[in-house]
Amino acid sequence: MSFSGQIIALDAMGGDFGPRVVVPAAALALQELKGDVRFLLFGDQAQIQPFFNKYPDLAASATVHHTTQVVANDEKPSAVIRRKDTSMRLAIEAVKAGKAQSVVSAGNTGALMASAKLVLRCLPGIERPAIASLLPTMKGDVVMLDLGANLVCDAAMLTQFAVLGAVYSRAIKGHETPCVGILNVGAEDVKGPDHVREAAAFLAKAEFPGKFYGFVEGDDLFKGVADVVVTDGFTGNIALKVAEGAGKITSFYMKDAFMSSFSAKLGALLARRALAKAKMRMDPRAYNGGMFLGLDGICVKSHGGMDSYGFSRAILVAANLVSQGYNDIVAKEIRALADGKTPSGGEKEACDA
Amino acid sequence: MSFSGQIIALDAMGGDFGPRVVVPAAALALQELKGDVRFLLFGDQAQIQPFFNKYPDLAASATVHHTTQVVANDEKPSAVIRRKDTSMRLAIEAVKAGKAQSVVSAGNTGALMASAKLVLRCLPGIERPAIASLLPTMKGDVVMLDLGANLVCDAAMLTQFAVLGAVYSRAIKGHETPCVGILNVGAEDVKGPDHVREAAAFLAKAEFPGKFYGFVEGDDLFKGVADVVVTDGFTGNIALKVAEGAGKITSFYMKDAFMSSFSAKLGALLARRALAKAKMRMDPRAYNGGMFLGLDGICVKSHGGMDSYGFSRAILVAANLVSQGYNDIVAKEIRALADGKTPSGGEKEACDA
Numbered sequence: 001m002s003f004s005g006q007i008i009a010l011d012a013m014g015g016d017f018g019p020r021v022v023v024p025a026a027a028l029a030l031q032e033l034k035g036d037v038r039f040l041l042f043g044d045q046a047q048i049q050p051f052f053n054k055y056p057d058l059a060a061s062a063t064v065h066h067t068t069q070v071v072a073n074d075e076k077p078s079a080v081i082r083r084k085d086t087s088m089r090l091a092i093e094a095v096k097a098g099k100a101q102s103v104v105s106a107g108n109t110g111a112l113m114a115s116a117k118l119v120l121r122c123l124p125g126i127e128r129p130a131i132a133s134l135l136p137t138m139k140g141d142v143v144m145l146d147l148g149a150n151l152v153c154d155a156a157m158l159t160q161f162a163v164l165g166a167v168y169s170r171a172i173k174g175h176e177t178p179c180v181g182i183l184n185v186g187a188e189d190v191k192g193p194d195h196v197r198e199a200a201a202f203l204a205k206a207e208f209p210g211k212f213y214g215f216v217e218g219d220d221l222f223k224g225v226a227d228v229v230v231t232d233g234f235t236g237n238i239a240l241k242v243a244e245g246a247g248k249i250t251s252f253y254m255k256d257a258f259m260s261s262f263s264a265k266l267g268a269l270l271a272r273r274a275l276a277k278a279k280m281r282m283d284p285r286a287y288n289g290g291m292f293l294g295l296d297g298i299c300v301k302s303h304g305g306m307d308s309y310g311f312s313r314a315i316l317v318a319a320n321l322v323s324q325g326y327n328d329i330v331a332k333e334i335r336a337l338a339d340g341k342t343p344s345g346g347e348k349e350a351c352d353a
Numbered sequence: 354m355s356f357s358g359q360i361i362a363l364d365a366m367g368g369d370f371g372p373r374v375v376v377p378a379a380a381l382a383l384q385e386l387k388g389d390v391r392f393l394l395f396g397d398q399a400q401i402q403p404f405f406n407k408y409p410d411l412a413a414s415a416t417v418h419h420t421t422q423v424v425a426n427d428e429k430p431s432a433v434i435r436r437k438d439t440s441m442r443l444a445i446e447a448v449k450a451g452k453a454q455s456v457v458s459a460g461n462t463g464a465l466m467a468s469a470k471l472v473l474r475c476l477p478g479i480e481r482p483a484i485a486s487l488l489p490t491m492k493g494d495v496v497m498l499d500l501g502a503n504l505v506c507d508a509a510m511l512t513q514f515a516v517l518g519a520v521y522s523r524a525i526k527g528h529e530t531p532c533v534g535i536l537n538v539g540a541e542d543v544k545g546p547d548h549v550r551e552a553a554a555f556l557a558k559a560e561f562p563g564k565f566y567g568f569v570e571g572d573d574l575f576k577g578v579a580d581v582v583v584t585d586g587f588t589g590n591i592a593l594k595v596a597e598g599a600g601k602i603t604s605f606y607m608k609d610a611f612m613s614s615f616s617a618k619l620g621a622l623l624a625r626r627a628l629a630k631a632k633m634r635m636d637p638r639a640y641n642g643g644m645f646l647g648l649d650g651i652c653v654k655s656h657g658g659m660d661s662y663g664f665s666r667a668i669l670v671a672a673n674l675v676s677q678g679y680n681d682i683v684a685k686e687i688r689a690l691a692d693g694k695t696p697s698g699g700e701k702e703a704c705d706a
Contacts, residue, residue, distance in 0.1 A: 076543065137602070148538055151538065151545065152546055185504065185587060193504045218591040218592070218594025219597045219598035219601070220598065221598050231591075234538060234545070234588065237571070238538065238570075238571040238592055239571065240571065241570050242574055242592045242596050242599070243571075243596070243598070244572045244599075245571060245572035245573065245576070246575060246596040246599035247600075247603045249489070249575040249635075250604065254631050257627035257628055258624060264627035264628075266623050267619075267623030270616045270619050270623065271611060271616065271621060271624070272620075273616075274611060275610050277610055282603065282606060
């Protein structure tokens with residue numbers, strides 16, 4: 001993969017820590033991307049500059065666009081979109097103006113989505129953008145979307161999310177014909193609300209850049225039965241956070257158990273390296289980067305509380321999407337879907353069991 | 354708590370194992386309930402009878418109502434409700450006729466809910482029944498509902514679920530004024546779809562048998578911030594199963610780690626008692642029993658794949674609901690809610706942080 005010549009816009013003030021995390025994250029990403037990229041940092045010059053001293057390579061590859069205006073974490077999206085001089089807005093505008101190919105921000109999700117939609121607009125044929133993320137499963141990662149951009153979805157939106165997710169899985173995870181499922185309360189055709197069943201009936205026959213798996217139940221999500229799982233933003237957001245909470249309580253019970261006796265403490269000591277490795281496999285930092293898919297421009301949201309390693313993963317996601325020409329492929333596939341190449345009517349290839 | 358004189362109807366043929374699980378489960382429950390209850394078992398006499406030989410106490414406390422008709426696991430609810438001689442239907446009819454105070458079945462959830470609604474009807478003032486269950490949290494158990502009975506809900510249904518859940522929490526967990534939250538994508542008032550915000554606005558002012566916590570995000574569910582968490586059946590079902598799946602993948606990574614080196618294996622051996630205790634705290638059998646709340650009769654669903662210990666927990670849930678007069682309290686509280694005792698307008702007591 002070549003990242004040569006890419007310019008990445010960063011909202012240096014977003015998230016819980018601002019430049020303290022964003023600048024070291026950019027330095028880390030620059031190293032991993034072998035110096036092939038440049039950064040535009042938007043934010044308060046006085047706050048950003050001191051961090052540059054520690055990273056001379058980054059300082060040589062970055063330009064700071066000064067602004068003192070910052071989007072607060074609790075600001076309403078409707079108010080934010082009227083403010084045109086915030087670090088977040090200016091970073092997005094850089095993509096619109098062609099000065100950068102992608103933007104990464106750890107700011108307020110609602111404000112970032114509203115601003116990105118307003119400035120970048122949707123790709124032709126896409127009604128609404130979706131937030132996607134990777135999750136670990138027992139068999140590789142799964143792309144899940146929408147994670148909160150659209151609280152209420154209809155069947156057409158779910159089918160568009162299937163295309164957005166499938167192209168993502170192909171571009172980033174290398175699955176040529178990814179297996180796409182829809183999150184539902186049961187596996188049988190008759191289960192679920194109308195819009196979910198309609199979307200499934202359409203995808204079962206449609207030509208799209210993937211195979212249709214059928215319905216995926218909540219407990220199957222982590223078994224890796226599908227490469228892409230599609231749902232509405234309300235359910236997706238809650239499912240993602242419930243998974244996080246369930247993982248935490250399981251670890252909490254384990255830790256409690258390890259402290260409960262002398263032999264358990266000794267056991268934990270002996271197994272500590274192995275347990276650290278297990279923890280690494282679920283490291284939320286490695287899965288950081290909520291992709292805003294369906295916009296006419298690459299925009300990635302980092303979790304607000306991430307450290308610089310986590311934020312650097314979000315930068316890599318953005319760089320990868322650009323180098324794979326993600327948006328060009330989506331535009332082509334959505335055109336094909338609309339051009340009546342669907343439904344094909346023929347027998348579809350089945351997903352592997 | 355006295356269970357004296359209670360009669361419990363059991364669908365002996367439901368679930369993956371039928372009488373092989375149901376009969377030993379009844380024997381176990383009889384022991385724990387100190388012999389104070391009687392059982393009516395509905396199903397195939399020839400299949401049930403052999404299991405009685407091992408449990409003479411149960412045989413003396415149980416009556417078998419013979420039927421060879423059984424509801425299949427994949428049968429559509431619409432077809433099932435026309436069949437009046439199945440073990441499931443006859444067990445529900447026993448409650449309607451006053452021959453039993455509660456019914457427990459491990460059969461097909463959709464069929465059980467449809468049949469129970471048809472036969473028992475809703476309590477006055479309740480539009481739709483909900484499925485509730487207990488989940489473990491870091492601070493005691495939480496009652497969560499709806500878990501799949503109503504895939505699409507409006508604000509009124511969510512507020513009724515709040516009453517059903519609060520009375521449950523008071524009756525079974527002893528919380529005098531339980532803290533009730535609504536599952537949502539964010540904690541702020543402006544977050545979430547219309548019906549969720551409407552229900553929250555109502556509960557924040559209403560007099561109901563609990564305090565209103567506000568919105569609960571997915572990752573807060575297991576922190577135990579609320580005693581009751583309300584949501585629609587689509588989201589609830591998926592959240593519950595995602596939690597199950599996330600717990601499993603966490604354990605899977607841990608087990609994998611314990612096998613990865615000699616010292617890790619030794620560590621696991623030393624900690625095995627403690628780890629078994631941690632597993633016990635999340636034992637799905639202990640949390641078995643989906644309560645169908647809001648019906649004019651107590652109906653509890655056991656998970657289809659449960660063993661006899663798990664099924665016996667579902668029987669205890671039913672016996673407890675009856676002994677606490679759950680339905681009488683709900684009927685009174687729903688009347689009060691409708692009688693304009695709400696909204697009170699005054700400042701509400703806050704939940705503990």
